[in-house]
Amino acid sequence: MLSHLGNVFVLSAPSGTGKSTLAKQLVKEIPDLDFSVSFTTRRPRPGEVHGRDYFFVDDAEFDRMVAQDGFVEWVRVYDRRYGTGKAWIREQLATGRDVLLDIESKGARRVHEVIPDAVMVFLLPPSSRELAARLRGRGDESAEQVKIRLEYARHELAQWESYDYLVINDTVDQAYRRLESIIIATRCRRERMGAAAKNILDSF
Amino acid sequence: MLSHLGNVFVLSAPSGTGKSTLAKQLVKEIPDLDFSVSFTTRRPRPGEVHGRDYFFVDDAEFDRMVAQDGFVEWVRVYDRRYGTGKAWIREQLATGRDVLLDIESKGARRVHEVIPDAVMVFLLPPSSRELAARLRGRGDESAEQVKIRLEYARHELAQWESYDYLVINDTVDQAYRRLESIIIATRCRRERMGAAAKNILDSF
Numbered sequence: 160m161l162s163h164l165g166n167v168f169v170l171s172a173p174s175g176t177g178k179s180t181l182a183k184q185l186v187k188e189i190p191d192l193d194f195s196v197s198f199t200t201r202r203p204r205p206g207e208v209h210g211r212d213y214f215f216v217d218d219a220e221f222d223r224m225v226a227q228d229g230f231v232e233w234v235r236v237y238d239r240r241y242g243t244g245k246a247w248i249r250e251q252l253a254t255g256r257d258v259l260l261d262i263e264s265k266g267a268r269r270v271h272e273v274i275p276d277a278v279m280v281f282l283l284p285p286s287s288r289e290l291a292a293r294l295r296g297r298g299d300e301s302a303e304q305v306k307i308r309l310e311y312a313r314h315e316l317a318q319w320e321s322y323d324y325l326v327i328n329d330t331v332d333q334a335y336r337r338l339e340s341i342i343i344a345t346r347c348r349r350e351r352m353g354a355a356a357k358n359i360l361d362s363f
Numbered sequence: 364m365l366s367h368l369g370n371v372f373v374l375s376a377p378s379g380t381g382k383s384t385l386a387k388q389l390v391k392e393i394p395d396l397d398f399s400v401s402f403t404t405r406r407p408r409p410g411e412v413h414g415r416d417y418f419f420v421d422d423a424e425f426d427r428m429v430a431q432d433g434f435v436e437w438v439r440v441y442d443r444r445y446g447t448g449k450a451w452i453r454e455q456l457a458t459g460r461d462v463l464l465d466i467e468s469k470g471a472r473r474v475h476e477v478i479p480d481a482v483m484v485f486l487l488p489p490s491s492r493e494l495a496a497r498l499r500g501r502g503d504e505s506a507e508q509v510k511i512r513l514e515y516a517r518h519e520l521a522q523w524e525s526y527d528y529l530v531i532n533d534t535v536d537q538a539y540r541r542l543e544s545i546i547i548a549t550r551c552r553r554e555r556m557g558a559a560a561k562n563i564l565d566s567f
Contacts, residue, residue: 283559283560283563284563285563286563286566287563287566287567288566309567312567313564313567316560316563316564316567317564319553319557319560319564320553320557322553323552323553324548324551324552324553324556325551325552325553325556325557325559325560326551327556327559327563336547337547337548337551339544340543340544340545340547340548340551341544341548341551343540343541343544343548344528344541344544344545344547344548344549345548347528347529347530347541347544347545348527348528348529349523349524349526349527349528349529352528352529352531353523353524353529355487355529355531356487356520356523356529359487359488359489359490359491359520359531360517360520360521360523362490362491362492363491363513363516363517363520
């Protein structure tokens with residue numbers, strides 16, 4: 160188990176739900192919240208940057224990290240692998256900063272095992288029809304790929320009971336406000352604010 | 364125990380911390396959140412309105428309600444009594460609307476016993492010095508009354524471990540944003556969103 164001072168937020172969602180856009184906005188606008196950059200063996204999409212969006216590695220490098228126990232969790236999705244590196248997360252939490260992990264449900268459950276007080280957040284599309292429209296609109300998916308992604312989305316959505324918070328992405332603004340609220344509220348929890356409360360009490 | 368669909372938020376704070384101002388702003392700006400108006404035997408302050416700020420009743424009427432088990436909780440503070448009426452809360456929760464209770468720590472603990480999943484929020488002044496300045500600035504308190512209130516505030520603050528969330532009222536804007544976030548986040552909790560999640564899953 161990783162011991163920590165900062166909070167860990169896990170954000171999962173079916174592909175196409177808008178998770179990455181929202182996650183980027185959260186770390187940009189909320190102070191002391193950093194994005195955990197995952198390792199992946201999939202190839203970069205246009206515009207994706209190594210070290211910002213993902214650490215893009217080949218299969219041999221990924222195998223080496225697995226062998227050296229370098230991942231909090233890693234999963235295979237289709238023919239690709241994704242993993243959350245241990246070293247960076249550990250350092251981040253020790254400094255008291257919050258970490259946002261953007262991972263799918265299988266990886267999320269593994270993080271929850273390693274970090275039991277991680278705050279588990281699940282982002283949902285408003286409906287199957289809306290998700291299909293968004294996947295087609297993305298333009299880099301064939302009809303067959305959309306079908307596979309919808310089937311996988313159904314499988315992901317069935318995991319909703321593993322999460323603490325469920326946020327429907329009906330509009331980006333509403334979804335953002337809800338996610339931001341979950342982070343601000345978590346920072347107000349008694350476990351986090353106890354030292355501050357004691358200081359105030361001592362001033363009386 | 365009161366069974367309910369809506370959420371109950373309990374907001375407690377030492378006198379002078381700014382609780383009433385924030386509570387009023389919350390119910391004004393957040394949809395589907397209503398303020399529980401307490402009964403009290405104390406006399407109205409200038410500007411306070413019966414039925415909006417409190418139900419101002421005399422001792423005989425308060426006694427009658429106690430005898431008829433008409434309160435979720437009631438407490439004596441100095442020589443005054445304050446109580447939360449049962450009937451209105453029960454109706455409110457049954458319609459799925461959220462209720463905000465503005466009560467001191469003894470009453471809050473009693474509400475927590477009757478409604479175990481009430482969300483307990485404690486508002487703290489930034490320091491003893493700041494609270495004293497605010498109490499003096501209110502103008503309706505003698506030096507002796509300020510001293511009594513500070514002593515009582517210390518007693519209230521010692522109860523911080525009974526609360527789920529601790530919010531420091533350093534600035535009204537910051538405190539408001541934190542309180543609003545706690546309410547929005549609570550509405551995103553799995554227990555509250557389960558039916559919506561099932562509907563979305565069924566659309567796949």
